[in-house]
Amino acid sequence: MHLDARLLAAISTLYNIKEPTALQRRLMPHLMSPRNHVVVVEATGTGKTFTMLLAMLSATVAEYKALAGEKKPLEYLKMTSLFVVPNRELALQIEQWAKQILKEAYPELGGMVQSFVSGEPYQAQQIKVLKRHGPPAIAVGTPRRLLELLSDDGKATGAKDFVGLRRLYIDEVDNLVKIPGKHATEKQRKLRLTKPRPGQVLVDTVFEMFGLAALARAQQPKRLAPTPSRQHKIGWHKDDMAVSKQFGAAMGAVERGIEAVEIDRDMGKGIVGARTLQVVASSATASRALRSWMGRRGWVGPQPVWVTSEAQRTPPQIKHFCLVVENEHKIRNLQIKDKSPEAALARYREALDAKAAWVPGATPWDSGVEVRSEQQQQTVMEIMAEAASNVIREMQPAGTVVIFTRADASTAQFGHVLESYGVRARDIMMRFGDSAMSGGSEPAVFLATEEAARGLDIPDASLVLILDVPKTVGSYLHMAGRTGRCGRAGSVVTVVPVGRLGYYESKMRGIYGALGVQPLRAPFVED
Protein backbone atom coordinates (compact mmCIF):
# COMPACT_ATOMS: atom_id res chain seq x y z
CA MET A 1 0.00 0.00 0.00
CA HIS A 2 1.27 3.49 -0.85
CA LEU A 3 0.87 6.74 1.02
CA ASP A 4 -2.03 8.74 -0.30
CA ALA A 5 -0.80 11.34 -2.82
CA ARG A 6 -3.18 14.08 -1.69
CA LEU A 7 -2.07 13.67 1.91
CA LEU A 8 1.56 13.99 0.81
CA ALA A 9 0.74 17.14 -1.17
CA ALA A 10 -1.01 18.54 1.91
CA ILE A 11 1.98 18.03 4.24
CA SER A 12 4.19 19.64 1.63
CA THR A 13 1.92 22.72 1.48
CA LEU A 14 1.28 22.93 5.20
CA TYR A 15 4.63 22.01 6.74
CA ASN A 16 6.99 22.28 3.80
CA ILE A 17 7.78 18.55 4.09
CA LYS A 18 9.16 17.46 0.73
CA GLU A 19 11.31 14.44 1.47
CA PRO A 20 10.87 11.60 3.96
CA THR A 21 13.44 11.42 6.75
CA ALA A 22 15.64 8.35 7.17
CA LEU A 23 13.33 7.08 9.91
CA GLN A 24 10.26 7.55 7.75
CA ARG A 25 11.84 5.57 4.93
CA ARG A 26 12.48 2.69 7.30
CA LEU A 27 9.25 2.89 9.27
CA MET A 28 6.57 3.66 6.73
CA PRO A 29 6.62 0.35 4.78
CA HIS A 30 6.07 -1.57 8.03
CA LEU A 31 3.25 0.70 9.14
CA MET A 32 1.61 0.30 5.78
CA SER A 33 1.64 -3.51 6.07
CA PRO A 34 -1.38 -4.24 8.26
CA ARG A 35 -0.04 -7.62 9.34
CA ASN A 36 3.08 -6.12 10.91
CA HIS A 37 3.16 -5.23 14.55
CA VAL A 38 5.81 -2.57 15.01
CA VAL A 39 7.87 -1.20 17.90
CA VAL A 40 9.66 2.11 17.19
CA VAL A 41 12.39 3.34 19.50
CA GLU A 42 14.11 6.41 18.08
CA ALA A 43 15.39 9.79 19.31
CA THR A 44 13.00 12.62 20.22
CA GLY A 45 11.81 14.81 17.36
CA THR A 46 12.57 12.31 14.61
CA GLY A 47 8.94 12.27 13.46
CA LYS A 48 7.66 9.05 15.07
CA THR A 49 4.24 10.42 16.01
CA PHE A 50 3.83 12.35 12.78
CA THR A 51 4.68 9.29 10.67
CA MET A 52 2.27 7.10 12.63
CA LEU A 53 -0.51 9.62 12.08
CA LEU A 54 0.25 9.86 8.38
CA ALA A 55 0.09 6.08 7.98
CA MET A 56 -3.17 5.99 9.92
CA LEU A 57 -4.73 8.73 7.81
CA SER A 58 -3.57 7.16 4.58
CA ALA A 59 -4.96 3.73 5.47
CA THR A 60 -8.27 5.23 6.61
CA VAL A 61 -8.65 7.33 3.45
CA ALA A 62 -8.02 4.17 1.39
CA GLU A 63 -10.72 2.35 3.34
CA TYR A 64 -13.08 5.27 2.85
CA LYS A 65 -12.48 5.25 -0.89
CA ALA A 66 -13.03 1.48 -1.07
CA LEU A 67 -16.36 1.74 0.78
CA ALA A 68 -17.48 4.77 -1.22
CA GLY A 69 -16.53 2.99 -4.47
CA GLU A 70 -18.62 -0.02 -3.55
CA LYS A 71 -21.43 2.22 -2.31
CA LYS A 72 -21.27 0.63 1.14
CA PRO A 73 -22.49 2.51 4.21
CA LEU A 74 -19.73 4.62 5.69
CA GLU A 75 -20.65 3.60 9.21
CA TYR A 76 -18.35 0.64 8.67
CA LEU A 77 -15.61 3.17 8.98
CA LYS A 78 -16.35 3.78 12.66
CA MET A 79 -13.55 3.24 15.11
CA THR A 80 -11.09 1.62 12.78
CA SER A 81 -8.08 3.32 14.36
CA LEU A 82 -7.22 4.09 17.94
CA PHE A 83 -4.27 6.34 18.81
CA VAL A 84 -3.49 6.18 22.53
CA VAL A 85 -1.28 8.90 24.02
CA PRO A 86 -0.33 9.74 27.62
CA ASN A 87 -1.52 13.33 27.90
CA ARG A 88 -4.22 15.71 26.77
CA GLU A 89 -1.83 18.11 25.05
CA LEU A 90 -0.43 15.42 22.77
CA ALA A 91 -3.91 14.14 21.86
CA LEU A 92 -4.98 17.66 20.93
CA GLN A 93 -1.83 18.19 18.92
CA ILE A 94 -2.36 15.01 16.89
CA GLU A 95 -6.00 15.94 16.31
CA GLN A 96 -4.92 19.41 15.18
CA TRP A 97 -2.37 17.94 12.73
CA ALA A 98 -4.98 15.49 11.38
CA LYS A 99 -7.63 18.17 10.92
CA GLN A 100 -5.20 20.54 9.21
CA ILE A 101 -4.04 17.82 6.82
CA LEU A 102 -7.58 16.61 6.04
CA LYS A 103 -8.83 20.16 5.53
CA GLU A 104 -6.17 20.60 2.88
CA ALA A 105 -6.44 17.14 1.25
CA TYR A 106 -9.99 15.87 1.90
CA PRO A 107 -12.17 18.61 3.42
CA GLU A 108 -15.20 16.31 3.33
CA LEU A 109 -13.45 13.89 5.71
CA GLY A 110 -12.69 16.43 8.45
CA GLY A 111 -14.96 14.61 10.92
CA MET A 112 -12.98 11.39 10.55
CA VAL A 113 -10.78 12.24 13.56
CA GLN A 114 -11.85 13.09 17.10
CA SER A 115 -9.83 13.49 20.28
CA PHE A 116 -11.03 12.12 23.62
CA VAL A 117 -9.44 13.89 26.57
CA SER A 118 -10.54 14.89 30.05
CA GLY A 119 -11.60 18.35 31.15
CA GLU A 120 -14.04 20.93 29.93
CA PRO A 121 -14.88 22.17 27.35
CA TYR A 122 -13.46 19.05 25.68
CA GLN A 123 -15.72 16.42 27.30
CA ALA A 124 -18.97 18.19 26.44
CA GLN A 125 -17.82 18.60 22.85
CA GLN A 126 -16.88 14.89 22.61
CA ILE A 127 -20.30 13.75 23.82
CA LYS A 128 -21.97 16.11 21.37
CA VAL A 129 -19.96 14.66 18.49
CA LEU A 130 -20.61 11.06 19.58
CA LYS A 131 -24.35 11.67 19.89
CA ARG A 132 -24.57 13.36 16.54
CA HIS A 133 -22.19 11.27 14.42
CA GLY A 134 -21.31 8.16 16.47
CA PRO A 135 -17.69 7.04 16.99
CA PRO A 136 -15.16 8.52 14.57
CA ALA A 137 -12.95 6.47 12.24
CA ILE A 138 -9.85 7.63 14.10
CA ALA A 139 -10.03 8.20 17.85
CA VAL A 140 -7.06 9.89 19.54
CA GLY A 141 -7.20 9.96 23.30
CA THR A 142 -5.83 9.55 26.76
CA PRO A 143 -6.39 6.21 28.52
CA ARG A 144 -8.50 7.55 31.36
CA ARG A 145 -10.96 9.30 29.09
CA LEU A 146 -11.14 6.46 26.59
CA LEU A 147 -11.83 3.97 29.38
CA GLU A 148 -14.61 6.19 30.70
CA LEU A 149 -16.25 6.25 27.31
CA LEU A 150 -15.73 2.56 26.62
CA SER A 151 -17.36 1.50 29.85
CA ASP A 152 -20.31 3.73 29.13
CA ASP A 153 -21.77 1.74 26.27
CA GLY A 154 -25.20 3.30 26.36
CA LYS A 155 -24.15 6.91 26.13
CA ALA A 156 -21.02 6.97 24.10
CA THR A 157 -19.11 4.15 22.51
CA GLY A 158 -18.61 0.54 23.51
CA ALA A 159 -17.39 -2.95 22.76
CA LYS A 160 -19.58 -3.38 19.73
CA ASP A 161 -17.62 -0.64 17.98
CA PHE A 162 -14.41 -2.59 18.27
CA VAL A 163 -15.30 -5.25 15.77
CA GLY A 164 -13.96 -2.96 13.07
CA LEU A 165 -10.76 -1.93 14.85
CA ARG A 166 -7.75 -2.42 12.64
CA ARG A 167 -5.03 -0.20 14.07
CA LEU A 168 -4.03 0.38 17.67
CA TYR A 169 -1.17 2.87 17.90
CA ILE A 170 0.38 3.48 21.31
CA ASP A 171 2.59 6.55 21.54
CA GLU A 172 5.02 7.15 24.42
CA VAL A 173 4.38 3.57 25.46
CA ASP A 174 6.83 3.62 28.41
CA ASN A 175 4.99 6.56 29.93
CA LEU A 176 1.64 4.88 29.46
CA VAL A 177 2.49 1.69 31.31
CA LYS A 178 5.35 2.80 33.58
CA ILE A 179 6.61 -0.62 34.50
CA PRO A 180 8.70 -0.60 37.69
CA GLY A 181 12.35 0.23 37.01
CA LYS A 182 15.44 -1.80 37.89
CA HIS A 183 15.68 -0.28 41.37
CA ALA A 184 11.97 -0.45 42.25
CA THR A 185 11.15 -1.77 45.70
CA GLU A 186 9.10 -4.89 46.27
CA LYS A 187 6.23 -2.66 47.40
CA GLN A 188 6.32 -0.62 44.20
CA ARG A 189 6.34 -3.78 42.10
CA LYS A 190 3.37 -5.22 43.97
CA LEU A 191 1.48 -1.96 43.68
CA ARG A 192 1.95 -1.86 39.92
CA LEU A 193 0.80 -5.47 39.61
CA THR A 194 -2.39 -4.88 41.55
CA LYS A 195 -2.97 -1.36 40.25
CA PRO A 196 -1.91 -1.16 36.62
CA ARG A 197 -1.81 2.25 34.96
CA PRO A 198 -4.87 3.27 32.93
CA GLY A 199 -2.84 2.95 29.72
CA GLN A 200 -2.21 -0.72 30.42
CA VAL A 201 -5.83 -1.34 31.40
CA LEU A 202 -7.03 0.36 28.25
CA VAL A 203 -4.84 -1.61 25.87
CA ASP A 204 -5.68 -4.91 27.53
CA THR A 205 -9.37 -4.02 27.50
CA VAL A 206 -9.24 -3.09 23.83
CA PHE A 207 -7.63 -6.45 23.01
CA GLU A 208 -10.29 -8.21 24.94
CA MET A 209 -13.13 -6.26 23.39
CA PHE A 210 -11.70 -6.65 19.92
CA GLY A 211 -11.31 -10.38 20.39
CA LEU A 212 -14.72 -10.91 21.94
CA ALA A 213 -16.48 -8.65 19.50
CA ALA A 214 -14.89 -10.35 16.51
CA LEU A 215 -15.69 -13.74 17.98
CA ALA A 216 -19.28 -12.73 18.62
CA ARG A 217 -19.55 -11.35 15.14
CA ALA A 218 -18.39 -14.61 13.60
CA GLN A 219 -20.65 -16.77 15.76
CA GLN A 220 -23.65 -14.71 16.74
CA PRO A 221 -23.91 -11.71 14.48
CA LYS A 222 -26.86 -10.24 16.34
CA ARG A 223 -25.40 -10.19 19.87
CA LEU A 224 -22.38 -7.95 19.75
CA ALA A 225 -22.83 -5.70 22.73
CA PRO A 226 -21.63 -6.96 26.11
CA THR A 227 -24.23 -7.51 28.79
CA PRO A 228 -24.67 -4.79 31.42
CA SER A 229 -22.92 -6.89 34.09
CA ARG A 230 -19.98 -7.31 31.76
CA GLN A 231 -19.89 -3.57 31.09
CA HIS A 232 -19.76 -3.02 34.81
CA LYS A 233 -16.85 -5.41 35.12
CA ILE A 234 -14.77 -3.61 32.54
CA GLY A 235 -15.44 -0.20 34.05
CA TRP A 236 -12.03 1.16 35.10
CA HIS A 237 -13.35 3.79 37.44
CA LYS A 238 -15.68 1.32 39.12
CA ASP A 239 -13.36 -1.58 39.73
CA ASP A 240 -10.00 -1.65 38.05
CA MET A 241 -9.02 -4.83 39.86
CA ALA A 242 -11.79 -6.68 38.05
CA VAL A 243 -10.26 -5.55 34.80
CA SER A 244 -6.76 -6.56 35.74
CA LYS A 245 -7.92 -10.08 36.62
CA GLN A 246 -9.16 -10.55 33.10
CA PHE A 247 -5.83 -9.70 31.52
CA GLY A 248 -4.59 -13.25 31.31
CA ALA A 249 -7.49 -14.19 29.07
CA ALA A 250 -7.22 -11.07 26.95
CA MET A 251 -4.61 -12.17 24.46
CA GLY A 252 -6.18 -15.58 23.99
CA ALA A 253 -9.37 -13.78 23.12
CA VAL A 254 -7.56 -11.65 20.59
CA GLU A 255 -6.00 -14.65 18.92
CA ARG A 256 -9.40 -16.34 18.78
CA GLY A 257 -10.89 -13.09 17.55
CA ILE A 258 -8.34 -12.83 14.79
CA GLU A 259 -9.03 -16.42 13.80
CA ALA A 260 -12.73 -15.68 13.81
CA VAL A 261 -12.18 -12.73 11.53
CA GLU A 262 -10.05 -14.89 9.27
CA ILE A 263 -12.74 -17.57 9.14
CA ASP A 264 -15.43 -15.04 8.39
CA ARG A 265 -14.54 -14.63 4.76
CA ASP A 266 -17.62 -12.55 4.31
CA MET A 267 -16.19 -9.76 6.46
CA GLY A 268 -15.85 -7.62 3.36
CA LYS A 269 -19.47 -6.70 4.00
CA GLY A 270 -18.44 -4.79 7.07
CA ILE A 271 -14.70 -4.47 7.11
CA VAL A 272 -12.56 -3.74 4.12
CA GLY A 273 -9.86 -6.35 3.98
CA ALA A 274 -9.42 -6.51 7.74
CA ARG A 275 -7.68 -9.60 9.01
CA THR A 276 -5.80 -8.54 12.09
CA LEU A 277 -5.45 -5.76 14.59
CA GLN A 278 -2.17 -4.00 13.85
CA VAL A 279 -0.41 -2.76 16.97
CA VAL A 280 2.31 -0.12 16.84
CA ALA A 281 4.13 1.09 19.97
CA SER A 282 6.65 3.91 20.08
CA SER A 283 8.85 6.02 22.33
CA ALA A 284 12.30 7.55 22.48
CA THR A 285 12.87 5.57 25.66
CA ALA A 286 11.83 1.95 25.85
CA SER A 287 14.02 -0.05 28.19
CA ARG A 288 14.90 -3.66 27.59
CA ALA A 289 12.59 -4.54 30.49
CA LEU A 290 9.66 -2.77 28.82
CA ARG A 291 10.36 -4.41 25.49
CA SER A 292 10.34 -7.88 26.96
CA TRP A 293 7.29 -6.99 29.08
CA MET A 294 5.39 -6.05 25.92
CA GLY A 295 6.55 -9.25 24.29
CA ARG A 296 5.47 -11.41 27.24
CA ARG A 297 2.12 -9.70 27.39
CA GLY A 298 1.60 -10.26 23.71
CA TRP A 299 0.85 -6.64 22.95
CA VAL A 300 2.86 -6.67 19.76
CA GLY A 301 2.50 -10.33 18.79
CA PRO A 302 5.24 -12.94 18.87
CA GLN A 303 7.37 -11.36 16.13
CA PRO A 304 7.08 -7.60 15.97
CA VAL A 305 9.18 -5.52 13.61
CA TRP A 306 11.70 -3.46 15.59
CA VAL A 307 12.48 -0.08 14.11
CA THR A 308 15.29 1.19 16.26
CA SER A 309 18.86 2.37 15.94
CA GLU A 310 21.64 2.19 18.43
CA ALA A 311 22.35 5.88 17.79
CA GLN A 312 22.09 8.42 20.59
CA ARG A 313 18.59 8.83 21.92
CA THR A 314 19.11 12.55 22.25
CA PRO A 315 19.56 14.44 18.96
CA PRO A 316 23.27 15.21 18.46
CA GLN A 317 22.71 18.84 17.43
CA ILE A 318 21.29 19.81 20.85
CA LYS A 319 23.71 21.80 23.06
CA HIS A 320 23.55 21.05 26.77
CA PHE A 321 24.43 23.46 29.60
CA CYS A 322 24.12 23.04 33.34
CA LEU A 323 24.15 25.83 35.89
CA VAL A 324 24.53 25.07 39.58
CA VAL A 325 23.05 27.36 42.22
CA GLU A 326 25.29 27.35 45.28
CA ASN A 327 23.27 29.89 47.25
CA GLU A 328 21.22 33.05 46.78
CA HIS A 329 24.31 34.92 45.59
CA LYS A 330 26.28 32.40 43.58
CA ILE A 331 25.50 30.51 40.39
CA ARG A 332 28.19 28.71 38.36
CA ASN A 333 28.73 26.14 35.62
CA LEU A 334 28.63 22.45 36.46
CA GLN A 335 32.10 21.26 37.39
CA ILE A 336 33.47 18.63 35.08
CA LYS A 337 35.34 16.08 37.10
CA ASP A 338 39.08 15.82 36.88
CA LYS A 339 39.56 12.06 37.03
CA SER A 340 43.17 12.07 38.31
CA PRO A 341 43.82 10.32 41.68
CA GLU A 342 44.99 13.64 43.24
CA ALA A 343 41.74 15.36 42.26
CA ALA A 344 39.71 12.40 43.58
CA LEU A 345 41.54 12.63 46.93
CA ALA A 346 40.96 16.40 47.10
CA ARG A 347 37.26 15.85 46.40
CA TYR A 348 37.07 13.22 49.12
CA ARG A 349 38.64 15.61 51.67
CA GLU A 350 36.27 18.39 50.62
CA ALA A 351 33.30 16.06 51.02
CA LEU A 352 34.44 15.11 54.54
CA ASP A 353 34.78 18.79 55.48
CA ALA A 354 31.39 19.59 53.97
CA LYS A 355 29.82 16.72 55.87
CA ALA A 356 31.31 17.93 59.15
CA ALA A 357 30.08 21.47 58.51
CA TRP A 358 26.62 20.46 57.30
CA VAL A 359 23.64 21.74 59.29
CA PRO A 360 20.34 19.99 58.35
CA GLY A 361 17.82 22.28 56.68
CA ALA A 362 20.14 25.29 56.77
CA THR A 363 19.39 26.17 53.15
CA PRO A 364 16.29 25.51 51.04
CA TRP A 365 18.33 23.05 48.96
CA ASP A 366 18.94 20.67 51.83
CA SER A 367 15.39 19.70 52.53
CA GLY A 368 13.18 17.61 50.27
CA VAL A 369 10.31 19.28 48.43
CA GLU A 370 7.76 17.95 50.90
CA VAL A 371 9.47 19.42 53.96
CA ARG A 372 10.35 22.78 52.47
CA SER A 373 8.60 25.63 54.26
CA GLU A 374 6.50 28.11 52.30
CA GLN A 375 9.17 30.76 52.79
CA GLN A 376 11.85 28.40 51.49
CA GLN A 377 9.72 27.49 48.47
CA GLN A 378 9.30 31.16 47.69
CA THR A 379 13.08 31.68 47.92
CA VAL A 380 13.74 28.76 45.56
CA MET A 381 11.16 30.09 43.07
CA GLU A 382 12.68 33.59 43.17
CA ILE A 383 16.18 32.25 42.53
CA MET A 384 15.00 30.02 39.68
CA ALA A 385 12.96 32.83 38.11
CA GLU A 386 15.91 35.19 38.26
CA ALA A 387 18.18 32.54 36.74
CA ALA A 388 15.64 31.81 33.97
CA SER A 389 15.25 35.47 33.04
CA ASN A 390 19.04 35.93 32.96
CA VAL A 391 19.53 32.84 30.77
CA ILE A 392 16.86 34.01 28.30
CA ARG A 393 18.41 37.48 28.15
CA GLU A 394 21.93 36.14 27.64
CA MET A 395 21.14 33.37 25.18
CA GLN A 396 18.77 35.45 23.05
CA PRO A 397 16.86 32.47 21.66
CA ALA A 398 15.69 32.79 18.07
CA GLY A 399 12.52 30.77 18.67
CA THR A 400 10.15 29.61 21.37
CA VAL A 401 11.35 28.96 24.93
CA VAL A 402 9.97 26.07 26.98
CA ILE A 403 10.49 26.21 30.74
CA PHE A 404 10.03 23.11 32.88
CA THR A 405 9.14 24.28 36.35
CA ARG A 406 10.05 22.76 39.66
CA ALA A 407 7.91 19.98 41.05
CA ASP A 408 6.89 22.02 44.11
CA ALA A 409 5.75 25.09 42.16
CA SER A 410 2.56 25.25 40.15
CA THR A 411 3.13 26.69 36.69
CA ALA A 412 0.68 29.50 37.49
CA GLN A 413 2.56 30.46 40.68
CA PHE A 414 5.90 30.32 38.95
CA GLY A 415 4.58 32.31 35.98
CA HIS A 416 3.64 35.05 38.40
CA VAL A 417 7.11 35.19 39.94
CA LEU A 418 8.70 35.05 36.49
CA GLU A 419 6.67 38.03 35.37
CA SER A 420 8.20 40.11 38.16
CA TYR A 421 11.57 39.40 36.49
CA GLY A 422 10.29 40.69 33.16
CA VAL A 423 9.44 37.37 31.45
CA ARG A 424 5.86 36.87 30.34
CA ALA A 425 5.17 33.15 30.10
CA ARG A 426 2.02 31.09 29.61
CA ASP A 427 0.98 27.53 30.21
CA ILE A 428 1.87 25.17 27.37
CA MET A 429 -1.84 24.43 26.84
CA MET A 430 -2.33 28.00 25.64
CA ARG A 431 -0.49 27.10 22.47
CA PHE A 432 -3.63 25.52 21.07
CA GLY A 433 -5.92 28.51 21.43
CA ASP A 434 -3.67 31.50 21.04
CA SER A 435 -1.03 31.75 18.38
CA ALA A 436 -0.26 35.40 19.10
CA MET A 437 1.91 34.49 22.05
CA SER A 438 4.73 36.94 21.99
CA GLY A 439 4.54 40.67 21.88
CA GLY A 440 6.79 42.13 19.18
CA SER A 441 10.28 40.70 18.94
CA GLU A 442 10.18 38.80 22.27
CA PRO A 443 10.25 35.00 21.95
CA ALA A 444 7.16 33.08 23.07
CA VAL A 445 7.76 31.50 26.48
CA PHE A 446 5.76 28.47 27.67
CA LEU A 447 5.67 26.87 31.09
CA ALA A 448 5.34 23.11 31.19
CA THR A 449 5.59 20.10 33.41
CA GLU A 450 7.30 16.91 32.35
CA GLU A 451 4.03 14.97 32.22
CA ALA A 452 2.07 17.56 30.23
CA ALA A 453 4.80 18.08 27.64
CA ARG A 454 5.65 14.41 26.95
CA GLY A 455 5.82 13.93 23.18
CA LEU A 456 4.76 17.48 22.29
CA ASP A 457 6.10 18.95 19.08
CA ILE A 458 7.00 22.64 19.22
CA PRO A 459 8.93 22.88 15.96
CA ASP A 460 10.48 26.29 16.58
CA ALA A 461 11.48 25.67 20.21
CA SER A 462 15.10 26.79 20.35
CA LEU A 463 15.67 26.90 24.11
CA VAL A 464 14.55 24.52 26.85
CA LEU A 465 15.08 25.51 30.46
CA ILE A 466 14.84 22.79 33.09
CA LEU A 467 14.57 24.35 36.53
CA ASP A 468 14.93 21.27 38.67
CA VAL A 469 16.89 18.07 38.93
CA PRO A 470 15.39 15.63 36.41
CA LYS A 471 14.09 12.49 38.08
CA THR A 472 15.75 10.09 35.66
CA VAL A 473 17.86 10.02 32.51
CA GLY A 474 14.63 9.40 30.56
CA SER A 475 12.95 12.45 32.14
CA TYR A 476 15.86 14.63 31.08
CA LEU A 477 15.92 13.19 27.58
CA HIS A 478 12.20 13.85 26.98
CA MET A 479 12.27 17.37 28.43
CA ALA A 480 15.43 18.25 26.49
CA GLY A 481 13.88 16.72 23.36
CA ARG A 482 11.27 19.49 23.08
CA THR A 483 13.98 21.37 21.19
CA GLY A 484 16.24 20.21 18.37
CA ARG A 485 13.25 18.80 16.48
CA CYS A 486 13.85 17.05 13.18
CA GLY A 487 17.44 18.22 12.73
CA ARG A 488 16.94 21.81 13.94
CA ALA A 489 19.36 23.46 16.38
CA GLY A 490 18.50 23.81 20.05
CA SER A 491 19.93 24.46 23.51
CA VAL A 492 18.99 23.01 26.87
CA VAL A 493 19.96 24.78 30.07
CA THR A 494 19.37 22.89 33.29
CA VAL A 495 19.50 24.89 36.52
CA VAL A 496 19.99 22.79 39.64
CA PRO A 497 20.72 23.53 43.26
CA VAL A 498 24.08 22.15 44.35
CA GLY A 499 22.23 19.83 46.72
CA ARG A 500 23.26 18.31 49.98
CA LEU A 501 26.99 17.57 49.75
CA GLY A 502 26.86 18.19 46.01
CA TYR A 503 24.38 15.39 45.40
CA TYR A 504 22.35 17.09 42.67
CA GLU A 505 25.42 18.21 40.85
CA SER A 506 26.77 14.68 40.72
CA LYS A 507 23.36 13.40 39.65
CA MET A 508 23.51 15.74 36.65
CA ARG A 509 26.98 14.44 35.81
CA GLY A 510 25.51 10.94 35.89
CA ILE A 511 22.69 11.90 33.50
CA TYR A 512 25.08 13.46 30.99
CA GLY A 513 27.36 10.44 31.31
CA ALA A 514 24.50 8.01 30.64
CA LEU A 515 23.50 9.94 27.52
CA GLY A 516 27.09 10.31 26.36
CA VAL A 517 26.81 14.08 26.07
CA GLN A 518 29.30 16.69 27.21
CA PRO A 519 27.75 19.76 28.88
CA LEU A 520 29.14 23.07 27.62
CA ARG A 521 30.26 26.04 29.71
CA ALA A 522 27.87 28.97 29.63
CA PRO A 523 30.17 31.95 29.02
CA PHE A 524 27.90 34.40 30.82
CA VAL A 525 28.33 32.67 34.19
CA GLU A 526 31.50 32.97 36.25
CA ASP A 527 33.06 29.72 37.42
Ligand SMILES: Nc1ncnc2c1ncn2[C@@H]1O[C@H](COP(=O)(O)OP(=O)(O)OP(=O)(O)O)[C@@H](O)[C@H]1O
Ligand atom coordinates in the same frame (compact mmCIF):
# COMPACT_ATOMS: atom_id res chain seq x y z
N1 LIG B 1 10.09 14.43 6.34
C1 LIG B 1 10.11 15.46 7.18
N2 LIG B 1 10.88 16.54 6.94
C2 LIG B 1 10.91 17.60 7.78
N3 LIG B 1 10.18 17.67 8.91
C3 LIG B 1 9.40 16.62 9.21
C4 LIG B 1 9.33 15.47 8.38
N4 LIG B 1 8.47 14.59 8.93
C5 LIG B 1 8.02 15.16 10.07
N5 LIG B 1 8.57 16.38 10.24
C6 LIG B 1 8.34 17.31 11.35
O1 LIG B 1 9.05 16.78 12.44
C7 LIG B 1 8.34 16.98 13.65
C8 LIG B 1 8.21 15.59 14.25
O2 LIG B 1 7.58 15.57 15.44
P1 LIG B 1 7.07 14.22 16.13
O3 LIG B 1 6.30 14.67 17.32
O4 LIG B 1 6.43 13.32 15.18
O5 LIG B 1 8.45 13.55 16.60
P2 LIG B 1 8.64 12.33 17.62
O6 LIG B 1 9.77 11.52 17.09
O7 LIG B 1 7.35 11.65 17.87
O8 LIG B 1 9.14 13.10 18.92
P3 LIG B 1 9.02 12.70 20.49
O9 LIG B 1 9.91 11.51 20.71
O10 LIG B 1 9.52 13.93 21.18
O11 LIG B 1 7.59 12.42 20.75
C9 LIG B 1 7.03 17.64 13.27
O12 LIG B 1 7.14 19.04 13.46
C10 LIG B 1 6.90 17.36 11.79
O13 LIG B 1 6.23 18.41 11.09
